[in-house]
Amino acid sequence: MIKSFTAERMQVQVFTSRKAMGDAAGKAVEAKILELLAQQAEIRIIFAAAPSQNEVLDYLRQSTRIPWNKITAFHMDEYIGLPSEAPQLFANFLKTHLFDRVNFKSVHLIAGNKDLDAECKRYAALISEKPIDIVCLGIGENGHIAFNDPPVANFNDPEIIKVVDLDHACRQQQVNDGCFAALDEVPKKALTLTIPTLMQGNHLFCVVPGKSKREAVAKTIHQEISTLCPATILKNHSHCSLFLDIESFGEIY
Known part of the structure; x- marks a missing residue:
């Protein structure tokens, strides 16, 4: 780790590489799982699905310490209208990488x-049956968390999960990430857990690597809390850790 600081209530840690970032985030999630399971019989975790999460998912998958049979898993969003076998589906991504x-x-x-x-x-x-113990999430290029893009983000959303229209920047990111070959292949609608649903998780671990996320990271850290950059709300959470690499942090350290 090369830098550590707080942004309001959010803990921020910057690492030398994507792997160092992912391993640190994975170790933090692993430690929290073990800590919680020393106090309760089972835990519930919501996972993000994106290439930005590859390193932390790799670490968790390879852990020999986590008793997965005591963990119930959810994911935070999904495209609407893709065939069930489509590799771009977040359910399929998480099946491949972890589930x-x-x-x-x-x-x-x-x-x-x-x-x-x-x-x-x-x-x-299903989400409402019991508290969510851990949320593993990222931040989009447009500052979204899950598929709560700026035009549809609502910090006081009454819904737990809802249908949303995906904005252009969000859809373009899916092409930039190599998930789709062209913009017109990216679905225009999705299901997403809402911001209050994510914020009700007891412990949030947010992993954001790469130069393409630098502007969103800067806004999240430095701008006032606003749906113009939905991720700024993370600064309100009492147990949120943001893990960055040099590329996504981008500031002189």
Whole structure:
């Protein structure tokens, strides 16, 4: 680690490389899992799905200390309208990187190709059964958390999960990340957990590598809390850690 500081209530740590960042975040999540399981029988975790999460997911998958059979997993968003076998689906991404690789107690996937009202009710009920202990998330190039882009972000959203229109910057990021070959292939709508749902997680671990995220990171750290950059709300959380690499931090250290 080359730098550590706080931005309001949020803890920020900067690392020399993506791997160092991912390993540190993975160790922090692992330690929190073990700490919580010393106090309670099981825990519930929400995971983000994106290439930015590869390093932390790699660490968690390879951990020999985590008793996955005591963990219930969720994910935070999903495209609407893609076929169930599409590799771009976040459910499939997480199956590949984690969900099918370790023995969870249970995994609850969002279905973006079913009746959307019914799916929102089903997933909201699952999320609401018990508190969410840990949220592993990232920040988008437009400052979104999950698919709460600036035009649809609501810090007081009454919904737990909702249908949203994806803004241009969000859809372009999916092309930039190599998930889609062209912008017109990226779905225009998605299901997302809302900002209050994410903020109700007891412990947030936010992992944001890469030069393309530098502007969003700077806004998150330095700008006032506003839906113009939804990730700024993370500064209000009492247990949120932001993990960066040199490229995403970008400031002189």
